[in-house]
Amino acid sequence: MKNFVRLAVAITLPFLLAMAAHAAPVAEVASPDGAVRVEIAINDEGRASYAASYRGEAVIAPSRLGFLFVDAPKLERNLTLTSRSVRSFDENWQQPWGEQRQVRNHYNEMRFTLTERTGPGRSFDVVFRVYDDGLGFRYEFPDTRRFHDVRILNELTEFNFARAGEAIWTPALGSNREEYLYHRTPLEQIGTAQTPLTARLDNGVHLSIHEAALVDYSGMNLMRIEGRGLRATLTPGPGDAAVTRTAPFHTPWRTIQISPSAGGLVESRLILNLNEPNALGDVSWFRPGKYVGIWWQMHLGTASWASGPKHGATTENALRYIDFAGRHGFRGVLIEGWNIGWDGDWFGNGEEFSFTTPYPDFDLERIAAHARARGVQLIGHHETSANAAHYEDQMEAAFTLSERLGVHIIKTGYVSDAGQARVHAPDGSVRYAWHEGQDMARHHLRVVQAAASHRIAINPHEPIKDTGLRRTWPNWVAREGARGMEYNAWGNPSNPPEHEVNLVFTRLLAGPMDFTPGIFGMDTPSPQGVATTWAKQLALYVAIYSPIQMAADLLENYEANPGPFQFIRDVPTDWEETRVLNGEIGDFVTIVRRDRNSRDWYLGAITDENARVLTAPLSFLQRGVRYRAQIYRDGPGADYRGGARSRIVIEERVVTAGDTLTLALAPGGGQAIRFHPLR
Ligand code: NOJ
Numbered sequence: 001m002k003n004f005v006r007l008a009v010a011i012t013l014p015f016l017l018a019m020a021a022h023a024a025p026v027a028e029v030a031s032p033d034g035a036v037r038v039e040i041a042i043n044d045e046g047r048a049s050y051a052a053s054y055r056g057e058a059v060i061a062p063s064r065l066g067f068l069f070v071d072a073p074k075l076e077r078n079l080t081l082t083s084r085s086v087r088s089f090d091e092n093w094q095q096p097w098g099e100q101r102q103v104r105n106h107y108n109e110m111r112f113t114l115t116e117r118t119g120p121g122r123s124f125d126v127v128f129r130v131y132d133d134g135l136g137f138r139y140e141f142p143d144t145r146r147f148h149d150v151r152i153l154n155e156l157t158e159f160n161f162a163r164a165g166e167a168i169w170t171p172a173l174g175s176n177r178e179e180y181l182y183h184r185t186p187l188e189q190i191g192t193a194q195t196p197l198t199a200r201l202d203n204g205v206h207l208s209i210h211e212a213a214l215v216d217y218s219g220m221n222l223m224r225i226e227g228r229g230l231r232a233t234l235t236p237g238p239g240d241a242a243v244t245r246t247a248p249f250h251t252p253w254r255t256i257q258i259s260p261s262a263g264g265l266v267e268s269r270l271i272l273n274l275n276e277p278n279a280l281g282d283v284s285w286f287r288p289g290k291y292v293g294i295w296w297q298m299h300l301g302t303a304s305w306a307s308g309p310k311h312g313a314t315t316e317n318a319l320r321y322i323d324f325a326g327r328h329g330f331r332g333v334l335i336e337g338w339n340i341g342w343d344g345d346w347f348g349n350g351e352e353f354s355f356t357t358p359y360p361d362f363d364l365e366r367i368a369a370h371a372r373a374r375g376v377q378l379i380g381h382h383e384t385s386a387n388a389a390h391y392e393d394q395m396e397a398a399f400t401l402s403e404r405l406g407v408h409i410i411k412t413g414y415v416s417d418a419g420q421a422r423v424h425a426p427d428g429s430v431r432y433a434w435h436e437g438q439d440m441a442r443h444h445l446r447v448v449q450a451a452a453s454h455r456i457a458i459n460p461h462e463p464i465k466d467t468g469l470r471r472t473w474p475n476w477v478a479r480e481g482a483r484g485m486e487y488n489a490w491g492n493p494s495n496p497p498e499h500e501v502n503l504v505f506t507r508l509l510a511g512p513m514d515f516t517p518g519i520f521g522m523d524t525p526s527p528q529g530v531a532t533t534w535a536k537q538l539a540l541y542v543a544i545y546s547p548i549q550m551a552a553d554l555l556e557n558y559e560a561n562p563g564p565f566q567f568i569r570d571v572p573t574d575w576e577e578t579r580v581l582n583g584e585i586g587d588f589v590t591i592v593r594r595d596r597n598s599r600d601w602y603l604g605a606i607t608d609e610n611a612r613v614l615t616a617p618l619s620f621l622q623r624g625v626r627y628r629a630q631i632y633r634d635g636p637g638a639d640y641r642g643g644a645r646s647r648i649v650i651e652e653r654v655v656t657a658g659d660t661l662t663l664a665l666a667p668g669g670g671q672a673i674r675f676h677p678l679r
């Protein structure tokens with residue numbers, strides 16, 4: 001690993017201070033290749049702002065910085081620049097698992113101190129890290145007499161787009177946590193949005209706003225103020241403050257990924273780079289892989305989580321899934337509804353759940369032994385109904401049991417309406433909280449850290465947003481945090497054909513998603529059913545990155561369709577490298593990834609409701625090598641509606657790096673290809 005840290009000098013800038021009276025720039029920093037530039041200015045009222053340009057064109061217009069507090073005057077005006085320092089950093093680091101093994105972390109950093117000229121006379125730092133593919137900045141509060149117990153009401157951080165454009169975004173702070181359909185609107189029509197929010201400006205530059213390293217702080221949403229201007233709005237806390245901290249502390253990084261193409265956003269590792277290095281060391285006990293499970297039948301309503309005649313998690317059923325997994329090379333079996341607590345109103349009352357007591361018709365010890373004997377791992381399931389307080393009381397015992405049984409992955413769940421998570425207050429009482437507030441940020445990290453000490457990986461559903469903490473805590477392997485496949489079982493509407501393309505350019509920029517693809521049974525209780533073709537279901541294994549991927553359908557649907565099922569058996573979940581061949585936000589995308597453990601490449605192309613013909617130059621393949629391309633494509637007349645969804649053609653061709661493939665995608669369709677080198 002190379003690590004150059006140079007130049008960390010603090011300099012005072014009296015001449016720049018003089019210029020501040022005229023709102024002139026007081027400091028500037030550019031990315032290593034000069035493409036991204038950030039300029040800091042202070043106006044005649046002492047208000048500080050930043051602005052950003054990309055390849056010489058403004059992308060973020062002057063945008064203010066600052067805070068509102070519960071018990072102190074706001075921190076936003078009468079500011080003066082009192083010191084500034086710059087440094088450069090360049091390192092290569094490795095992901096223990098991931099969409100790409102080697103990551104370069106190369107930036108120029110500028111730190112500056114702002115001090116109030118009048119009033120309380122408080123000082124704080126703002127640190128900008130500027131990369132060739134975007135920027136991140138955070139606020140740092142020193143421990144001073146003026147800052148000790150800090151109670152933040154909200155941030156005044158702005159993100160003002162410098163040009164017209166359109167954005168894809170989902171609403172924030174509604175009743176349904178983070179699971180919404182996407183809006184595609186002009187920038188002037190953004191509402192209150194979750195991050196990542198992704199925009200395409202009218203000069204073709206793509207930006208995505210999000211955050212990195214959300215630790216002990218509340219999640220940031222974006223609220224449009226006027227025109228093309230957005231302002232951070234923090235997820236509220238249970239009391240009057242969104243965030244309560246003791247100085248010294250810093251905020252998460254506010255991130256803006258910038259790229260000339262939509263695909264460049266997907267190739268960017270900026271959010272990971274802004275997280276701290278691996279704190280766990282060797283995590284080889286977590287092995288990426290695919291899993292099947294007792295799951296889809298509950299969403300279809302043919303089995304129940306609750307006990308009774310329809311109980312899905314019976315010993316017999318579990319053994320059948322384990323045998324299937326062993327036969328077809330799946331690493332894991334997820335079993336939901338195994339533990340007591342599902343009878344009655346589990347959604348409304350997580351207090352009934354025990355995470356150590358199986359239902360009487362589920363022989364946990366026998367099932368775990370059966371799995372171990374077949375080299376299959378059970379994936380634990382802890383639905384908490386967002387009763388985080390109740391879960392914390394049991395989790396040590398639950399992780400101890402899981403570890404003893406050889407369970408190294410646990411899917412947790414936080415189903416409840418938004419604002420109805422339950423957390424421990426400092427006085428021991430239980431209070432209600434938002435899923436993305438500071439209390440839940442703390443809770444999730446407590447779970448991940450406790451799990452790590454038992455060599456357990458965590459996959460939360462209805463989680464807090466992903467901000468790249470998998471770099472620091474590589475046992476935080478995946479999460480949900482958007483509409484997943486489950487909506488195609490019972491949603492009205494189910495996920496529309498554009499949904500997964502939108503995920504790629506927003507939610508998935510944040511990190512891996514346990515979307516659970518691979519459905520062949522397209523008619524479900526949802527009026528629209530699964531609105532994709534079969535070929536698109538296969539392509540999702542490449543287009544949507546996660547180190548754990550479910551083969552979500554009923555086993556009988558796989559047994560009846562060995563042809564397309566072969567792709568699900570073959571596709572890996574751990575990658576050496578990832579590239580985006582083409583893509584437009586909201587429309588389509590083609591991604592190729594190289595397997596970490598072989599010389600195989602995989603391609604996944606997906607489209608929205610429109611049929612498309614895309615070209616895929618194969619120059620990513622190794623020169624001079626012939627590959628067998630196993631192609632799974634939409635057949636004639638394939639369509640995301642009705643019986644045409646299962647029209648798939650499976651064929652083979654021999655190709656080389658010099659070839660270009662033409663990918664014909666049906667409405668709501670896709671294409672999946674495995675490239676296997678021939679000797
Ligand atoms: C919602 C999760 O997203 C889903 O996967 C799970 O089956 C249910 N909650 C029950 O825990």
Ligand code: CA
Nearest residue numbers: 461462480486
């Ligand atoms: Ca969910």
